Amino acid sequence: MSLVAGVFALGACSGDQSSDSTYPSTIGTGPTHPTGNADRQTIFGEDGITLFGGGKDNAGAGQGIGVNSFLWRASLDTISFMPLASADPFGGVIITDWYQDPKATGERFKLTVYILDRRLRADGVKVSVFRQKHDEKLGWIDTPTDASMGTKIENAILLRARQLRMSSTAIGETGN
Structure with a gap:
């Protein structure tokens, strides 16, 4: 009974429906x-x-992602040997999973790459390095890393980003 009343109530809400609309x-x-x-x-x-920054004033800053496209691509290229745990192109954060070099048993590394700017700048990328050593009794234990390791990876990312930018500029000039 209430269903029938509901149908009539909805029908009354339809208003004037003239045929010329x-x-x-x-x-x-x-x-x-x-x-x-x-x-x-x-x-x-x-x-x-x-x-997402589709204007003309931020050429090379990346269309559709929130960070500089050259730094983003260079970061992924540079750390491609490590397994990715997470990659957020809008926030500019790349987190790797633990990586153990086959030559260095008993230690493993994990990276977090932060892309901090939409421009290609030297201070636009920051890398945090985490290191663990394996102990037979305690398992994996956090250990300090060499302070220069993050800087070396940042420099490798910046070098690759410059290469990517130069190759895209060269392609743009030749019309290919």
């Missing part, structure tokens, strides 16, 4: 609407809103 309406269309009307005013301006 058309759908979809072309009133209020604009440049962001498929039918396009240049006179439409919106709160976001003529071109709408740009998400």
Whole structure:
């Protein structure tokens, strides 16, 4: 009984449905609407809103990711020998899983790479290195790392990022 009452209540909400109305309406269309009307005013301006840095002023900063695309790609290239645990291109964080070099048994490393800027800058990347040594009785134990190890990896990432940028500039100039 209540189901029937609900159907009648919804039917009463339909309002006036004259036969001369058309759908979809072309009133209020604009440049962001498929039918396009240049006179439409919106709160976001003529071109709408740009998400993820799609403007012309940040060329090379990466379209669709939140960090510099050269630093992001160079970071992934540089640490590609290590298994990835997590990669967040919007936050600019890459976390590797533990990696044990076959030549150095009894110790393993883990990296966290932070990309800090949308520009290709020397201070735009930071690497944290974690090291563990294996003890027969206690298992894996955290051990301090050489302070220069993170800096060496940062320098390798920056070198690779510069190479990527130069190769993309050379491709852009030749028109390929």
